[in-house]
């Protein structure tokens with residue numbers, strides 16, 4: 213039930229102690245005997261919360277909050293367990309990933325042989341001529357120590373077109389039948405912003421297609437998803453995410469169909485995380501002509517920024533850098549859009565009231581994107597633009613100063629140091645001092661968020677905490693130790709900063725009266741465990757809007 217008067221009071225009063233009886237001061241639910249870290253700087257610790265109609269009614273000591281119990285209020289003893297606000301993954305791809313999990317072969321396997329076997333099994337159940345699609349393949353994590361080839365795919369699946377996407381999502385591997393169907397051969401020129409890899413010895417296509425060179429395949433892979441599939445995908449992925457303590461997700465590249473899928477899942481009771489849906493630039497005209505802009509929706513499904521893309525990927529080593537990749541002196545990465553193009557699209561959305569978000573990994577791409585934003589801010593100043601730099605991976609002092617001046621928000625990868633450590637050699641130790649630069653952002657007065665970019669990075673918030681606090685990969689190598697943050701800072705980044713990035717800091721991101729009752733109950737206290745064991749902290753329960761969406 214909606215109770216606008218009471219909520220408006222709570223918001224404007226900014227009440228932190230117990231509240232006077234307005235429409236309803238009686239809680240539905242009380243959680244007590246907890247070790248609660250609120251992320252509210254004015255009252256950082258608490259023992260108990262009272263919840264009414266999906267919001268925190270009171271936050272305080274056991275004694276004060278339990279005194280509010282009356283009538284039918286349920287009481288839950290947390291047994292001293294640690295409670296944090298629900299985590300906010302400020303950049304990932306839940307709708308697409310959910311559908312991939314429904315229909316495609318999960319190639320997150322540790323040998324090429326295992327990937328071939330999984331593709332072969334899927335092909336046996338797929339009518340000849342139809343596509344066999346794989347996702348989450350990672351070229352640096354298979355035991356053969358070499359990337360997948362067209363030959364591997366042909367050997368496993370000769371009679372179906374095959375495409376296996378890298379978990380980074382910017383490049384893919386295709387077999388011979390797929391090349392033939394897409395009419396791509398050894399003489400096909402590389403498109404702007406893309407590359408068909410050739411064997412340097414023979415000139416033969418290797419099957420590895422990068423960035424815009426994926427277009428010929430994207431065009432012919434039929435979209436067979438039904439409206440139900442969109443809803444089912446959302447159901448599956450938000451279930452997976454909620455188990456790890458995520459209560460809100462920013463979909464970083466949504467479409468109108470994805471928005472419909474989120475709404476359908478919400479109506480059927482299958483949406484377990486709140487969604488802030490950034491809309492891909494290619495769909496922006498449809499949205500603008502419908503009169504929709506950033507902020508439309510409610511606390512469950514809301515329209516986010518318009519999303520554009522400037523350069524390549526970190527996990528696939530195609531980000532556009534000012535200094536070349538280590539060991540490849542002529543490789544600076546790929547720009548996929550030029551500044552004039554970005555400006556034209558951004559101007560249209562900015563004028564229509566949209567927040568902007570642009571994928572910019574390398575320092576060259578960040579500079580270009582900032583130039584576009586700075587120009588727009590000069591020409592059409594926004595009082596509170598919150599311009600988003602998606603990923604914003606490789607930074608410099610100069611870029612930080614410009615971001616601060618603009619009030620820009622970075623959404624750096626939170627799990628890459630830990631999970632993708634073996635790829636960091638291609639960036640080099642020195643450059644890592646300026647990558648995923650949480651310390652530099654915080655010290656520069658900027659609010660970075662927690663972000664997985666899933667599928668490219670794992671989304672577990674506990675892995676994000678460990679990666680950000682230790683800057684150590686799973687093999688024990690330390691990358692960019694100067695960028696370490698504290699557990700407390702990493703938690704604030706993963707909660708309140710994510711809310712700020714979606715203009716929702718008045719609604720969520722901390723445990724305080726009037727905010728949405730989104731929280732996570734942990735099996736251990738992350739402030740007390742060894743930082744290199746944070747990843748093992750169990751998530752026992754996740755609550756969204758006063759209801760448990762996950763219980764171990």
Ligand SMILES: [Zn+2]
Nearest residue numbers: 303304464665
């Ligand atoms: Zn992304």
